[in-house]
Amino acid sequence: MVRAHMEMVKALLDGSRSIVALTGAGVSAGSGIPTFRGPDGLWKKQRPEDLARVDAFSQHPELVWEFYNWRREKVGQCTPNPAHMALAGMDKQVPNFLLITQNVDGLHTQAGSHRLMEMHGSLWRVQCSVCTYAREDRSSLPDMPVCPVCGHLLRPGVVWFGEPLVPGVLKVAIEAISSADIFLSIGTSxxxxxAASFYQLAKDHGAVTIEINSEPTPNTGLMDFALHGKAEDILPELVLGMSD
Structure with missing residues (x-):
């Protein structure tokens, strides 16, 4: 990481009144949550990508729920790290701010972020696979939880591979990015x-684009600034330099 770039990003953030931050699994890695694509991204020799699908749930709902109950148990033992806390601090300091996360672990909410959009849903939400019933639920669930309204099987309240985003989510994201001074891409591959094309939308509307990630990504060479290292190390220093 080039120190001069760090100082320039600090100055830009300090003077900005409109920031959109996009976060991915790398932000939660410092809390002990493994990434899908990392070396710890296997569960019982199953690829999570193969279980996070509608067809997997249709064919093997007991296996999918075993996986998600295991995830809920593991994630429930984790706490926000300094990266989550720094973004919650940014939320308080920047007049126009939106945090868009691809994560489903709920750690941004725990850290105190309020202007937050969970693009892919939440592990702590369950919804009926047939009717419109849904609820937030952090309790221990049965192996195969059923809807109290219609009796059909509940499913995790997350967006699975191949599913569309919740209606309205993309519209809100596009509107916020189109008017931002700065676009931050943090901990995402x-x-x-x-989400991978949000940086281009930001650039097209004149925003400064900044990548913060443990390693280069396909977008690194297209960003205005790229700070490579752990998000939990970089973000607190950036936020510390911002004026209240």
């Missing part, structure tokens, strides 16, 4: 659409 920039491989999953539509």
């Amino acid at each position: 920039n491989l999953v659409q539509p």
Whole structure:
């Protein structure tokens, strides 16, 4: 990481009144949550990508729920790290701010972020696979939880691979990015659409684009600034330099 770039990003953030931050799994890695694509991204020799699908749930709902109950148990033992806390601090300091996360672990909410959009849903939300019933639920769930309204099987309240985003989510994201001074891409590999193309939307509307990630991504060379290292190390220093 080039120190001069760090100082320039600090100055830009300090003078900005409109910031959109996009976060991915790398932000939560410092809390002990493994990434799908990391070396710890296997569960019982199953690829999480193969379980996070509608067809997997249709064919093997007991296996999918075993996986998600295991995830809920593990994530429930984790706490926000300094990266989450720094973004919650940015939320308080920047007049126009939106945090868009691809994560489903709920740690941004725990850290105190309020202007937050969970693009892919939440592990702590369950919804009926048939009717419109849904609820937030952090309790221990049965192996195969059922809807109290219609009796059909509940499913995790997350967006699975191949599913569309919740209606309205993309519209809100596009509007916020289109009017931002700065776009931050933090802890994401920039491989999953539509989030992978948000940086281009930001650039097209004149925003400064900044990548913060443990390693280069496909978008690194296209960003105005790229700070490579752990988000939990970089973000607190950036926020510390911002004026209240």
